[in-house]
Amino acid sequence: MLLKKEKISKIVKILRKDYPDTKTALGYESAFQLLVAVILSAQCTDARVNMVTPVLFAKYPTPQKMAKANLEDIETIIKSTGFYHAKAKSIVTTAQILTEDFNGEVPDNMNDLLKLRGVARKTANVVLSDFFKKTEGVVVDTHVKRVSYRTGLTNNTAPVKVELDLMKKLPKQDWLWAGNAFVWHGRKVCDARKPKCSLCSITKICPKNGVKNSI
DNA sequence: CTCCCGATAT
DNA sequence: ATATCAGGAG
Known part of the structure; x- marks a missing residue:
């Protein structure tokens, strides 16, 4: 079940409050x-x-x-x-x-x-x-894929298709932010094995609320 | 599609 | 014991 535009922007709004300024956890100097x-x-x-x-x-x-x-x-x-x-x-x-x-x-x-x-x-x-602060797409890793699927932003599991769905459903100015925010949400809350739905701020509008299975 | 592959949580 | 971790090449 895919979500309507209003719910998507609602999800984005809530997650933006949870993860206002995310960036990679990888250490680097160049x-x-x-x-x-x-x-x-x-x-x-x-x-x-x-x-x-x-x-x-x-x-x-x-x-x-x-x-x-x-x-x-x-x-x-x-x-x-x-x-x-x-x-x-x-x-x-x-x-x-x-x-x-x-x-x-x-x-x-x-x-x-x-x-x-x-x-x-x-x-x-x-x-x-x-690094370059450029956006030619959305970062889709295992976390972004899982969060996107569970929240109904995509019905696909192939990373390229998930990326296309996100690019279609999210305004371009959100692409850079969304990739990182979904990664952090996937790590800290919506993890693969035991999603902490009780701690999730979008649990009420999430179609997979309570579903423990991975994808 | 399979293979690559060690560390960790469950 | 098994699933999972910021995937990519053949």
Whole structure:
């Protein structure tokens, strides 16, 4: 069941009060470091990523240095984030592409970001919104997907379709904010296993109120 | 669609 | 023991 426009704007209004100024919990000091941190955050908590990035960035702070890194050394450092073979290859290859094709700079547009290794729409949207303050879409991760589905903002589960639904239903000026706000709501309240509906400020207008299942 | 994969909560 | 964690490549 999809929600009507009025309910959607009501949900947005309430969540905006709960999460007025959200941003990523990932630690970084440059666009490159944010990009690497987001790649590492796949199927892994931000807290875990933040345990390894200080070590990683102390040794390989720039694309130039990361591009020459030894793969096994990277794997050792990032191992606890999971998927470490693929992630190590992704961040080193991405660093190489950045130094060779982008003058060592992280591109500020979706088209170029998608040329990097281990970077698809979700990662690109996080870098675009959190660092460049640009909005070419809505960040859709597992939390945004779940919150959007449960609240009736989408009937889809495929991330690309969820993103299209959100872009269609939310005014563009809310895109940047919504992605982060839904992530925080999904973490703190509307979590996958045991949603805290009794603590949720939109529980009364949520069609999935009380439904414990994930999607 | 499957595979990648360790840490943590339940 | 199992589900889940700011997904992406083949």
